[in-house]
Amino acid sequence: MPDPGYYDFPPFRPPNEAQSALIRITRGCPWNRCAFCAMYKHLTFERKPLEELKKDVLLARKIYGNTGTIFLGDSDNLVHKDLPEIVAFIRKTFPEVKRITAYARAKTLLRNKMDFLVASRKAGLDRLHLGLESGDPVILERLCKGATPEQMIKGGQKAKKAGFEISFYLLSGAGGKDRWKEHAEASARVLNLARPDFVRLRTLTVQHGTPLDDKLQRGEFELTPPLERLKEVELFLENLDLENCYLASDHLTNYLWAEQNIIYRGVAGSLPDDKPEMLEMVRQAIATIQSSPIPVKDSNQLYREGFLSGL
Ligand code: SF4
Incomplete structure (x- = not known):
């Protein structure tokens, strides 16, 4: 139970x-x-009691205005x-707020009754961020x-039916060196069927102390090298068939570096209109890597060299 004078900030947000x-x-x-997380x-999982939550909301009003x-x-x-x-109480306390997300x-979406989802949506929860990570069953199993x-x-479709906007996170590089093609094709298939409003790419950066790091150390998992990772993004985009969807790569892990220079920052744009431009950008980055005399580094290499933290 937190000290009453202490504001309970969530440690992570998109x-x-x-x-x-x-x-x-x-x-x-x-x-x-999840093996990569x-x-x-x-932390031991806890649901905060309603009365504690209401106090937090009033404190948040003072902190954030x-x-x-x-x-x-x-x-x-x-x-x-x-x-x-609690969402209704937040809306009442912050009447000017335009968007609430979580x-x-x-699996939880599937387990919940439709009435509960609709009630959460009607109370004012607008958007859900879902971690897809991969559309490939073998990779999802490996990632636990x-x-x-x-x-x-089905979870994505149910959320849409309840009226939510949905944003799916895709973990670029999740297939490792041996399954990048399956990862790209299967992930596009799942997203084409789930019809999200947003797709967000992050690149798998294996962190110390995670089960996936143990596998990496034992040689049971091999990272997707930068060139294959870009080919994976290219194949994914080629197979993606979405409308009214925004694709973002709003995370530092997507960057690629050649010495001090950033040679790739990820692709972003509206689908389907910006897809040709995004593909062109990925293909240019592939050509840059293929012709670069300097080794290209990704977030995994920089993390292991101690230059990236807090991912
Ligand atoms: S990735 Fe999401 S679902 Fe998986 S362990 Fe981390 S927080 Fe939980």
């Missing part, structure tokens, strides 16, 4: 919620088993039975994601 007021509804992750490993957007932590607030009531798991591609599709 990059595009950097300007948002942050309110923590739960602590930790009820799944907490270090986010909440040290007027705000346009609010993000609710931590990783899966749809497991909290009081979510509609992370969610596809706890959901199949079909559950990801």
Whole structure:
């Protein structure tokens, strides 16, 4: 139980919620088993009691004042039975707010009754960020994601039916060196069926202390090298068939460096209109790597050299 004088900031939020007021509804992750994830490993999952939440919301009003957007932590607030009531209380306390978003798991969406999802949406929760990571069943199993591609599709579709905007995170490089093609094609297939409003690319950066790092050390997993990772993005884009969707690469892990120079920052744009331009950008980066006399480094190399942290 936190000290009453202490504001319980969520430790993580999506990059595009950097300007948002942050309110923590739960602590930790009820799944907490993904092999690549270090986010909440040290926390025992907790649902915060409603009365404590209301106090937090009033304190958040004092800390943030007027705000346009609010993000609710931590990783899966749809497991909290009081979510509609607390979202309604947040809307009442922050009448000017334009958007409230939260992370969610596809499995939890499937487990929840439609009435609960609709009530959460009607109370004012607008958008859900879902970690797809990959559309390939073998990769999801390896990552211990706890959901199949079909559950990801159905979870996304159910959220859309309840009225939410959905944003899917895709983990570039999740297939490793041996499955980048399967990763690209299967991920595009899942997204084409789930029809998200946003797709966000992050690049797998294997962090110390995670189960995936253990596999890497034992030689049971091989990272996708920068060139193959770009070919994976190219193949993914070629297979992606979405409309009214914005694709973002709003994370530093997507960058590639040649010595001090950033040679690739990731692609972004509206689908389908900006797809040719995004493909062109990836192909140019592929040509740059193929002709570069200097070795190209990605987030994994920089992380291991000690130049990147807090991912
Ligand atoms: S990736 Fe998401 S679902 Fe998986 S352990 Fe981390 S926070 Fe939980």
